[in-house]
Amino acid sequence: MFTPSNGVLGFRGVAKAMALRSPIFFAGAFLALAIAYLTYFNITLRTDPVAAENRFELLLAADAPRRAAPHGERALAMRVRNGEDTEDVAAFKTRVAIAQIKRNNYDRGVDLLEQALLSTWARNLDIRERVRLQDQRARAEILAGDLESAVAVYASFIELAGDAASRGGEDDADSLNAYYAEQVAGARALFTEALNHTSTYKPVSRDPTTKLATANHMAALGSFYAMRDEGAYAAAGMLSTAYQIRKSVLGGDHKDTVRLALILGPIYVEMGRLDDAEELYLDAFHAQEPVKRSNSPDLSLYLKLLAGVYEKQGRMTEAQALYEHMRRIFQDAFGGQRYAVNRERDRRSDVNRPVSQYFLLDSGYAPTDLVSAAAYSIPTGKAPSIDEMKLRLAADNGNDPREANLPARLAQLVSLCRSESGDSISLRSGYRSYETQRILHQRNGRRGTVTPPGMSEHQTGLGADINVNNRFMRPTDRSYQCFEENAFRFGFILSYPPGNDYLPGEDSHEPWHWRYVGVQTAHLYREAGPYHKPQEFLAALPCYQERAASGYFPAAGEPDICLTQTPLLAVAASAGDTPQPIGEKDNSARILNDAAGNGRSRQ
Numbered sequence: 001m002f003t004p005s006n007g008v009l010g011f012r013g014v015a016k017a018m019a020l021r022s023p024i025f026f027a028g029a030f031l032a033l034a035i036a037y038l039t040y041f042n043i044t045l046r047t048d049p050v051a052a053e054n055r056f057e058l059l060l061a062a063d064a065p066r067r068a069a070p071h072g073e074r075a076l077a078m079r080v081r082n083g084e085d086t087e088d089v090a091a092f093k094t095r096v097a098i099a100q101i102k103r104n105n106y107d108r109g110v111d112l113l114e115q116a117l118l119s120t121w122a123r124n125l126d127i128r129e130r131v132r133l134q135d136q137r138a139r140a141e142i143l144a145g146d147l148e149s150a151v152a153v154y155a156s157f158i159e160l161a162g163d164a165a166s167r168g169g170e171d172d173a174d175s176l177n178a179y180y181a182e183q184v185a186g187a188r189a190l191f192t193e194a195l196n197h198t199s200t201y202k203p204v205s206r207d208p209t210t211k212l213a214t215a216n217h218m219a220a221l222g223s224f225y226a227m228r229d230e231g232a233y234a235a236a237g238m239l240s241t242a243y244q245i246r247k248s249v250l251g252g253d254h255k256d257t258v259r260l261a262l263i264l265g266p267i268y269v270e271m272g273r274l275d276d277a278e279e280l281y282l283d284a285f286h287a288q289e290p291v292k293r294s295n296s297p298d299l300s301l302y303l304k305l306l307a308g309v310y311e312k313q314g315r316m317t318e319a320q321a322l323y324e325h326m327r328r329i330f331q332d333a334f335g336g337q338r339y340a341v342n343r344e345r346d347r348r349s350d351v352n353r354p355v356s357q358y359f360l361l362d363s364g365y366a367p368t369d370l371v372s373a374a375a376y377s378i379p380t381g382k383a384p385s386i387d388e389m390k391l392r393l394a395a396d397n398g399n400d401p402r403e404a405n406l407p408a409r410l411a412q413l414v415s416l417c418r419s420e421s422g423d424s425i426s427l428r429s430g431y432r433s434y435e436t437q438r439i440l441h442q443r444n445g446r447r448g449t450v451t452p453p454g455m456s457e458h459q460t461g462l463g464a465d466i467n468v469n470n471r472f473m474r475p476t477d478r479s480y481q482c483f484e485e486n487a488f489r490f491g492f493i494l495s496y497p498p499g500n501d502y503l504p505g506e507d508s509h510e511p512w513h514w515r516y517v518g519v520q521t522a523h524l525y526r527e528a529g530p531y532h533k534p535q536e537f538l539a540a541l542p543c544y545q546e547r548a549a550s551g552y553f554p555a556a557g558e559p560d561i562c563l564t565q566t567p568l569l570a571v572a573a574s575a576g577d578t579p580q581p582i583g584e585k586d587n588s589a590r591i592l593n594d595a596a597g598n599g600r601s602r603q
């Protein structure tokens with residue numbers, strides 16, 4: 001058995017056997033050999049690029065980037081000295097860059113990746129490999145404090161991601177589009193940290209054109225993060241920086257500056273930054289005044305947003321004044337009896353029924369007045385003859401006057417916003433039957449990207465997914481602002497605002513999905529309905545109509561009786577349907593909800 005003591009004895013035994021030599025001799029010889037070896041080793045590392053490169057890889061693999069990097073740099077220098085050209089060393093440069101970034105030498109890492117990316121070698125790489133290198137470089141840029149370069153890279157990724165950046169439904173999770181979106185999502189934490197210390201980032205560049213480009217990139221990124229879970233902080237940093245840049249370069253009243261208020265404002269409110277939200281909405285309102293006149297119903301959106309902020313701040317008198325001002329605007333524009341006469345007609349034509357996971361449509365529900373959108377001059381994103389390019393006529397009265405129906409009004413809205421924004425706008429998806437939705441869901445449901453049948457507004461033929469420049473409409477689009485301000489005048493509302501729970505899954509914010517409810521109902525929703533709660537509003541519609549027709553006006557800060565009186569929700573249902581009160585899911589909805597899992601987006 002081995003014990004420490006006999007081990008020591010054993011060593012002594014050996015020492016005794018070699019006692020002819022002096023111990024000093026052994027020590028000296030060992031030292032000489034060690035020096036010789038180390039000298040040789042060092043000389044080899046200094047003269048042989050292969051040895052240096054091996055040493056570099058070994059240390060990098062051992063997670064010792066601080067020690068690895070100098071060997072990498074030396075190997076690189078030797079290879080260049082030995083006559084290798086840029087192409088030969090491009091791949092190795094990306095390896096050395098990793099070590100430099102890991103040892104916090106970000107500038108050098110960025111520099112090396114930059115050089116490598118400029119090579120033919122990089123251009124011939126598999127696209128995903130190249131994107132990965134671009135991502136690495138951009139991440140190093142964030143760490144180096146060069147946010148302007150980094151946001152440019154990720155903004156270009158958002159463009160390349162197309163629909164996948166809008167959480168778009170049809171894209172396959174393994175697609176290149178989704179890969180681009182994934183890289184952008186992956187940079188969120190770094191951006192959050194980089195924008196953490198100051199409320200707004202100050203761009204280094206002084207040139208107005210470059211500054212504006214940075215603002216555009218940051219707006220795109222901010223909007224991207226705003227649509228995702230836990231993205232509020234990164235979104236606020238990006239969007240407030242973009243807002244400040246545009247304000248200083250273009251002015252506070254420029255349309256592009258104002259546009260950000262609609263995305264940034266709700267984030268501020270969510271974060272409790274109410275003073276900032278107030279300033280944004282006030283700026284947005286005053287900026288539009290000269291163009292639209294202060295008593296324009298279009299601007300009521302900003303009044304409503306501002307009143308909501310005042311309510312949250314406890315400034316009830318100011319909130320009340322705004323609500324009353326809004327009411328006068330609507331009264332002047334649309335008349336005193338504006339809601340009384342239309343109640344019966346809207347109910348009969350069934351354009352205002354709620355549809356969600358709480359209000360299911362049965363498999364037999366199908367509209368009988370579908371028409372081709374193209375016949376009404378609505379630009380279509382798919383073959384005009386297919387069912388998906390159809391919408392309900394939903395005429396105000398049966399004999400279809402050309403202007404008083406869904407497709408004619410959508411055509412007007414599209415035409416208005418196309419000329420206001422310069423964007424190309426088209427219908428991406430209109431009617432989808434229960435069966436079509438069932439098949440789509442069966443095919444994609446496991447990934448949770450398609451709404452289960454019976455919950456989709458597309459089955460009613462009243463919902464329209466809108467494409468801008470051949471991808472889903474985004475909140476940063478000029479045309480989106482136009483829709484937000486004007487859609488209600490044509491009978492359309494945004495069906496899935498931020499934070500809604502109308503569909504199974506986490507957040508089903510869909511800035512591209514607009515739904516027809518009829519002109520009067522859309523007006524009422526804007527004038528007196530709860531902000532960004534369209535389904536709750538539709539479910540309690542008779543209550544809101546009753547209130548409007550009787551001239552009753554609730555005080556600011558009072559609980560909304562229409563939202564809290566559950567018995568009224570039953571009245572809201574169209575004939576033959578038993579709706580579930582909002583917030584109390586029935587069993588079938590719950591089953592579908594569980595089955596759909598964590599759906600991120602849908603069609």
Ligand SMILES: [Zn+2]
Nearest residue numbers: 463465513603
């Ligand atoms: Zn849709």
